[in-house]
Amino acid sequence: MIKRNYIKNISVKNLINKYPFIESYLEEQDLPIKNKDKTLTEIYQNLSLEEREEIMYDLDGFVDQLIAYIKNMEEFLGTTEDRVTSLTLLPGLNKEGKEENFDEITIEAGEIVSIVGPTGSGKSRLLADIEWTAQGDTPTSRHTLIDGQVPDKKWRLSGNKKLVAQLSQNMNFVMDLSVKDFIRLHGESRLVKNLDEIVARIIQEANELAGEKFPADAQITSLSGGQSRALMIADTAILSSSPIVLIDEIENAGIDREKALDLLVGEDKIVLMATHDPILALMADKRIIINNGGIVEQIETTNEEKELLKELKVIDNKLYNYRENLRYGKQLERFSDSDKKALIC
């Protein structure tokens, strides 16, 4: 809630610092701001009667309009400070119309949850329910809560402030721009302040995720599937304001999956990922098991499983090295004794 007195009594310089987009708004109002250290109250007091009639007849009315403008712009840019701290799922019905087997599932910001289940079991349906903030009005009759409350309709209707960012398996760029210009364009549309810094950070993080590095001036259409995915993950983590990220099958993307998750969770997002990969599933804090259209269980990742994860990573790393050797035309060699020890013992 932006207070009228706060806006009236803070210097115009600080006001613009906090809400950079109001600079052009104030210019359009023809407000004579010669000294930006002055507050709106002081500027109003110095206006002649004629100027007041033309520009700012009533200080409170002017400030209320300015506050409405700030709110609209923040809504548009997705920078409102009402962050999402939790997502709750309430049970619906499975494909046979039977009630799902849980009371409620709450996922907090910064948590990773995996969704596992056979093909056709309803994983995408669950993601779609979350995206639509289901209120008993989807085929599963599930309900969702945001921060423990029935979600605001803005999540469904707003085109800009999206609840959910989706990273899907298939990604095709239809524009031909350099990586730098593409990310810049996104940053500009979000009116970010330190654009150069943000663009450089996204490209650097994407390169840390991608197996094969790419320069900032590479054309986006020339990126490989894994590189495109890495770029979109870094972009989503750093530039997207959506508090929930849904990831579909990150495993085939040829990127550093652990770093990708760290990056997304580090930005305090709620991450849900549909996966068949045990390494990814165990990296999550818990996993939701789906069968026949319904959630049948939620399992917290145990300490034993976290230990198993370390062992699986040894195998994964070994396989990764085989893939790399294969790619670079090397002969593949059998396990050494120390490999066997590390893998089997």
Ligand SMILES: Nc1ncnc2c1ncn2[C@@H]1O[C@H](COP(=O)(O)OP(=O)(O)OP(=O)(O)O)[C@@H](O)[C@H]1O
């Ligand atoms: N509880 C439900 N009630 C009715 N229909 C459902 C329910 N859950 C899922 N479905 C429907 O079942 C079909 C398959 O579900 P979905 O595509 O979500 O499966 P999936 O697990 O994502 O499959 P895949 O692994 O192949 O991507 C969809 O048409 C979906 O709308």
